Amino acid sequence: MSDKDVVVSVRNLSKAYRVWRSPLDRLKSPFLGAVGRRFPRNSYFSRELQRRASRAYDDFYALQQVSFDIERGTSFGILGRNGSGKSTLLQIIAGTLTPSGGEVVTNGRVAALLELGSGFNPEFSGRENVYMNASILGISKKTIDERFDEIASFADIGDFMEQPVKTYSSGMYVRLAFSVIVHVDADVLIIDEALAVGDVFFVQKCMRFLKKFRERGVLLFVSHDLPSINRLCDQALWLDKGVVRQRGIPKDVTESYFSEYYSGGDSEKSDSEALKEAIGSGEEEKPVSQRKAPTESMQILGEEIHDQRLQYLNFSDHRNDIEVFAFRPDGDSFGAKRVEVVDARLTDIEGRRLGWIVGGEKVEARVVVEANETVQDPIIGFGLKDPSGQVLFGDNTFLTTKGQKSVLRKGQRLEAAFRFQMPILRPGEYVMNATVATGSQTDHEMQHWMHDACVLRSYTKSDTTGMIGIPMISIEIGPLR
Numbered sequence: 001m002s003d004k005d006v007v008v009s010v011r012n013l014s015k016a017y018r019v020w021r022s023p024l025d026r027l028k029s030p031f032l033g034a035v036g037r038r039f040p041r042n043s044y045f046s047r048e049l050q051r052r053a054s055r056a057y058d059d060f061y062a063l064q065q066v067s068f069d070i071e072r073g074t075s076f077g078i079l080g081r082n083g084s085g086k087s088t089l090l091q092i093i094a095g096t097l098t099p100s101g102g103e104v105v106t107n108g109r110v111a112a113l114l115e116l117g118s119g120f121n122p123e124f125s126g127r128e129n130v131y132m133n134a135s136i137l138g139i140s141k142k143t144i145d146e147r148f149d150e151i152a153s154f155a156d157i158g159d160f161m162e163q164p165v166k167t168y169s170s171g172m173y174v175r176l177a178f179s180v181i182v183h184v185d186a187d188v189l190i191i192d193e194a195l196a197v198g199d200v201f202f203v204q205k206c207m208r209f210l211k212k213f214r215e216r217g218v219l220l221f222v223s224h225d226l227p228s229i230n231r232l233c234d235q236a237l238w239l240d241k242g243v244v245r246q247r248g249i250p251k252d253v254t255e256s257y258f259s260e261y262y263s264g265g266d267s268e269k270s271d272s273e274a275l276k277e278a279i280g281s282g283e284e285e286k287p288v289s290q291r292k293a294p295t296e297s298m299q300i301l302g303e304e305i306h307d308q309r310l311q312y313l314n315f316s317d318h319r320n321d322i323e324v325f326a327f328r329p330d331g332d333s334f335g336a337k338r339v340e341v342v343d344a345r346l347t348d349i350e351g352r353r354l355g356w357i358v359g360g361e362k363v364e365a366r367v368v369v370e371a372n373e374t375v376q377d378p379i380i381g382f383g384l385k386d387p388s389g390q391v392l393f394g395d396n397t398f399l400t401t402k403g404q405k406s407v408l409r410k411g412q413r414l415e416a417a418f419r420f421q422m423p424i425l426r427p428g429e430y431v432m433n434a435t436v437a438t439g440s441q442t443d444h445e446m447q448h449w450m451h452d453a454c455v456l457r458s459y460t461k462s463d464t465t466g467m468i469g470i471p472m473i474s475i476e477i478g479p480l481r
């Protein structure tokens with residue numbers, strides 16, 4: 001290893017899979033080889049039978065001469081179209097697949113969350129699998145004993161911990177597998193798209209862990225979602241038919257990858273498929289009948305909006321419908337709790353709780369707090385996080401009440417209402433956090449930070465681009481004026 005703290009070094013890696021010419025050849029080949037070995041070595045029969053056995057298959061190279069280094073503290077994203085060799089590469093780095101050529105040198109403990117079903121023994125209980133898995137990763141029984149309660153609480157699968165893993169849903173399976181890898185002090189974490197089966201709270205919890213982990217370890221993951229690669233990674237690698245096409249900063253790599261689709265470089269994929277891949281995985285469409293009636297949103301969008309598409313947008317599934325779920329008092333949180341968040345919701349401007357919002361409409365994020373003790377200078381805040389845990393926007397009351405000495409007495413409640421125009425959200429599950437602190441912006445004590453105070457689920461086929469869409473006031477096209 002060099003002076004730099006290289007944690008993963010991949011050198012001239014190749015992987016050839018045998019592709020049998022026919023199922024019969026596959027059956028015949030070991031038989032021909034075994035018979036061949038019965039004749040004297042180098043005899044005519046021995047050579048002929050070995051030759052026939054080896055002609056029954058072709059070598060298909062899923063990876064060819066792949067080389068790169070990854071330094072500590074790097075989040076490394078791998079992208080490439082289906083079949084480009086991403087899983088093969090991750091499995092070799094994870095040590096679950098042997099390469100045909102080249103090598104991978106890792107410096108530290110490697111933990112992987114790869115395809116569902118791998119890693120656990122289905123007949124063993126969750127508890128037994130935790131012990132087995134952690135000990136394979138080199139964790140002593142004593143350390144697992146000490147950490148078991150934390151692992152169980154992170155996984156949060158209740159009594160299923162004592163049931164055989166074969167009875168688990170895919171979501172439970174991922175919860176347990178992820179919980180183990182969180183607690184084994186790994187230096188390298190390898191994750192494929194398995195996390196996609198977790199529910200929104202679990203995914204957000206994992207994202208919080210990964211954000212911290214990225215500072216000290218190497219995170220390697222595969223994603224088809226280019227914005228996620230841009231947001232979460234420091235480095236990206238584009239694999240194309242088993243070879244490295246480009247490696248560099250995510251912005252450059254994702255742009256080249258994306259433009260290849262549009263320049264026709266990938267003839268097997270239609271533009272709409274490419275676009276769908278580029279803007280992220282779409283949620284299933286919600287039947288229009290379950291949405292807000294179109295006429296309502298026409299009023300809500302307000303008089304000042306002159307976007308000529310409004311009529312069309314409001315009556316089509318290009319409209320951005322956002323389902324809002326109820327406040328979750330028991331979600332993950334932290335803080336001194338001398339004041340607590342007791343409610344968080346989205347309302348219309350009259351304060352009525354909303355179950356559905358249309359992207360572009362005026363709404364209020366309202367957060368209610370209650371003092372368990374008398375406190376001074378409470379600051380209330382909120383933030384909206386996207387499915388990868390990235391805060392898209394948020395605000396707090398600090399500047400609004402700056403300079404006013406305020407006291408919240410024990411038992412009193414206080415409500416903050418943040419009015420804004422809801423942006424257009426790409427399909428997926430978002431969460432709103434709600435917070436209360438005391439003191440000032442720079443010097444405060446966090447009283448209660450609720451990570452997932454309420455959930456928003458967005459549905460749309462909107463053509464808006466970017467992390468969030470800004471509702472257009474108007475769009476004009478015509479001869480130069």
Ligand SMILES: Nc1ncnc2c1ncn2[C@@H]1O[C@H](COP(=O)(O)OP(=O)(O)OP(=O)(O)O)[C@@H](O)[C@H]1O
Pocket residue numbers: 017018019060062080081082083084085086087088089
């Ligand atoms: N066991 C195997 N035997 C033969 N070919 C295989 C085997 N496993 C993978 N391949 C082939 O190797 C190539 C790379 O597969 P791999 O699963 O690594 O691609 P990928 O980029 O992860 O694809 P995806 O995005 O669809 O998950 C593919 O063409 C695949 O068909």
